[in-house]
Amino acid sequence: MGLLAAVALVSGGVVYTVEQREQDARERVTATRTATPSPPPPKSTKPSKVAASIAARRVAIDTILLRRAEAVRTGNEAMFLADVDPANAKLRAEQKILFANLVEMGFQELGYSQAEERFNPAVRRAHGSTAYLVRILMRYQIPTVDFTPVTTELGYTFVARGGRWLLTADNELDADLGPGAHREAWDLGRIEIQRGPRVLVVVEKGDTARGRSIVAEATEGIAQVTAYWPLKWTGSVLVIALDETDVRDARFADEDIESAASTGTTFSSLPGEESADGTVAGGYIVINPNERDRVDEILLSHEITHVATADLGGYEPLWLAEGAAEYVSWRGIEAISGSAEVAKWEQEVVDEAVPQLAALPGDAGFYQNSADVYGVSWLAVRQLVRKIGLDQVEELYEDLARNGTDQSARDRILQTRTGLTEATLWTSLTTYEPQR
Structure with a gap:
């Protein structure tokens, strides 16, 4: 994503x-003047x-x-x-x-x-x-x-x-x-924009009905992020829903073809300009053109969580970034469908996804992993919420996003705030039994 x-x-x-x-x-001019000081100045100066x-x-x-x-x-x-x-x-x-x-x-x-x-x-x-x-x-x-x-x-x-x-x-x-x-x-061709109070949706010129539908779904998604994630975020969302497989840094024609959407960062200064990593300003959501007819508030609440946390620093581990976004979207599913749907997925993650891994999903190869790394990441965040509470998980996220520049820093921050390292958090997932 x-x-x-x-x-x-x-x-x-x-x-x-x-x-x-x-x-x-x-x-060159200065050197010439030093060598030939007598007036009038020679032409070479x-x-x-x-x-x-x-x-x-x-x-x-x-x-x-x-x-x-x-x-x-x-x-x-x-x-x-x-x-x-x-x-x-x-x-x-x-x-x-x-x-x-x-x-x-x-x-x-x-x-x-x-x-x-x-x-x-x-x-x-x-x-x-x-x-x-x-x-x-x-x-x-x-x-x-x-x-x-x-x-x-x-x-x-x-x-x-x-x-x-x-x-x-x-x-x-x-x-x-x-x-x-x-x-x-x-x-990328002629566009039109549909606007809501905190939403801008970009579609092809004339694709008005789709644009208005996505505005409504994104508005619901913002409400879910506001309800289920403690960070006080007052921004608006830009959603791009074009018939293009390569928009910004979202490439749905190749490695991201199975993703329904992607949130790409924006930069106030680009990587390599003032610093190696650049300065992240926020994020825009890009919808996979093959998924434009299935955009709903659940998908968008996941992506909007990424947008709301985009400018915190970007050093948090991917399992935490994706786990937090999944946590918000599944809280929305629970509100709509009840706890049974969540319990079913939780059992699938415990029975099928966790045994395929030997540790929390790493950043390298996260999106290419065939295991359900999103589910495992969600389960890890749920464990942390149970242990220290959602507000403290959000504070942990901010700390890691700003300061988790390497594994040593990540473990130090995680252990200080939770008493766990990534290794011990993973161990708790391997022994976790869903409570029914």
């Missing part, structure tokens, strides 16, 4: 930033034409990026398309759809900035010697959903033509960006 999967930014080729080039140019053109290019691209953000804020399509290559009809059509989607999102904040230049000989051959391939940081904030502005990546190709810079491609760097980059909901 991908909530805590580490996101690695893959740098393709040699990264040599514009800033580094400008610094090199300044150092002036900034080179290359450095000047690089600086001019940076200003020109920054201006384009500012103009694109302003166009979205003001709903000005002509301004948004003004810097898109007029010879590229396909790109212009795609950019019209992108513009409409961005306006529909209703961002509270939106901005684009250049990160570093990337070099690709094939791109240079395709577009000519002026081709400029650059990683772009898109920083945005969706009202009520994002507590703080978050960042995603893009890759733009610009060319100089007729004395100006034009955007001529927006996908030629995709393979070298982080997982899910350029796969946000607004990048």
